Amino acid sequence: MKNKNKLGRQHKIFFLFVFSTLFFSGLSFVHAADPELVITWKADNFYPTSYTGKALPSVGTKVYLAIEAVQDGKFLDLSKTLIEWRKNGERIRKGEGQKEALVVFNETDQTSFVSVSVSLGEKTIEKNILIPVVSPKLVLEVPYLNNAVPKNTNISVLAMPYFFNAKSLNDFSFSWQIGGLKRGTGSDNKIIINTGNPSIAANQLITINGYIQNKRSLMEIVKTQTKIFIEE
């Protein structure tokens, strides 16, 4: 009788142990979410200091990438973790703790995908992002509503480069064509147009072409056109 009770108690303890083990291991399996990979990047090219947005890379721009892995809100220590970076499927960096990478997109790149895979134990987590590669842009700032400018006024037009592979405004050469006539070439990105000039009649459209060349990268030549309307 005593032995029977003892056996029953042993059964209970055994079941309790087995069930608890299964229960809590299942619990931790259900609860532990997969790590989330956070990829951020910055493009190292030129844009005016007044621009508060993100620099977008053009062909040839150095793009610096960084990764963090977050699990249940906590940053994971990736210093001993194998990290592999790929650009359009081609490996660019692989190694333990390689949380940063550098990519440059070329003319020959058909797409601009970057992927990173992180080996966490037996699991490998991967994330892909598409980095928008844009053409360098020249903006002609005509500070008049609807580009309608009054007659007999000196108007100032500013040429502002965006996303060229340059370091400062000194790296650019600007030239202009106003109403078909060539105007100065040089490093000044501003031009004054006198709408009182006899060759500029009222109620007509004048075409302004702005040209920019990046002296650091001679292939980066951009032309932008705008039109102004001369009011009475």
Place this chain on the structure above:
Amino acid sequence: MKPIYKFFIVFLILGIIAWIVYFVVSKTGITEPQLSEENTTSTEQINTEGGATQKTTQEIVEKINNENKGTLFTEIKKISDVPALFYWYYEKNNRIFYITETGVIKKEIDGKSEIIQINQLNNVSVVRPNDDGSFVLLKFIGNNGMVWGVFSSMDEKITPLNSSIIDAVWDVNNQEVIASILQSGKTSIVSFDSKKNYSEFSVIIPNINLFDVNLFKKSNDELLFIEKFGNEYPTSVWEYNLKTKIFTTIRKNLLDFSFKPTLNAYFFTSKKDGFVIADTSLERIMPVTQKTFPEKCSTIFTTAFCFVPQNEISLFNWLTGSTFSNDVLYKYEINQQTESLIDITNITKEPIDANDVFATPSSLFFINKYNRFIYALK
């Protein structure tokens, strides 16, 4: 039924209940900071964020409300004597300081501009005043490259900051500086102590790699990382809780996202949400019918003012100066949930494309992008 089975069933039921409780509690614990419904309490919260200026809040709100019954503004005044890159309002002296296109710092006194006697600053790209404008974070190019400094509006002097700073913002106490710094190839978030003249810092988040993000200290414990707006590039907003050390994604896949926090409300815009006046959880706190950019808005207590473009314009084209806007002015009473057009056509002769808008109890300051002069509606 054998006792062993009864025991087994009871234990199973208890286990399931425990699991449900555990799951629900842990889930709530993580998401609480981002999902808490603060719409109903936002007004109260907004009212208490005014800090030192709170004592006069009620009087000024009443004054504004009374003024709003008639014509709110009666004149427009040109504040700067030359085009300005940036400006700030120094509350103590009720004075505007500004930085010219040539990097000269000036202040406006009784309608006249005076030059501050410090060296010209080259390529000033960031100007971040604290809430009362007494101290201002500046980023410019010095002899040895990029420099961060703190300008004192009282002493009119600049204190240079640590050369390893990448980005810097004010802490909620308006004294300490929260910065991301790069040292030995590692980026960390640190706090510079104002009492030690910003020469010493303590690390608050070690070794964190997030590129091209703006920092914003939302509260004592909450630090936001806001990915910069990229034309058609989806951006994210993350929050790091300094107390719990939990990092959460607040928003993601935001297109054309722009954000401006003020003491009394947050403004943001995104392709999906449109223009939103929000609380500190980025939840909409009042309906708006107009579409504008956060940069064109400001608040004074529970009143928000927003310049609103009358022409269709994209954020990217506006930020780059490809297109200029033609603005009208709207007023939003957050407590009353009202939106109204303020007629300023009789006092403004020139078109307005407002940027860097700042409201005080007596004036609404802005830079008109057409000529880059600072104006005040009074």
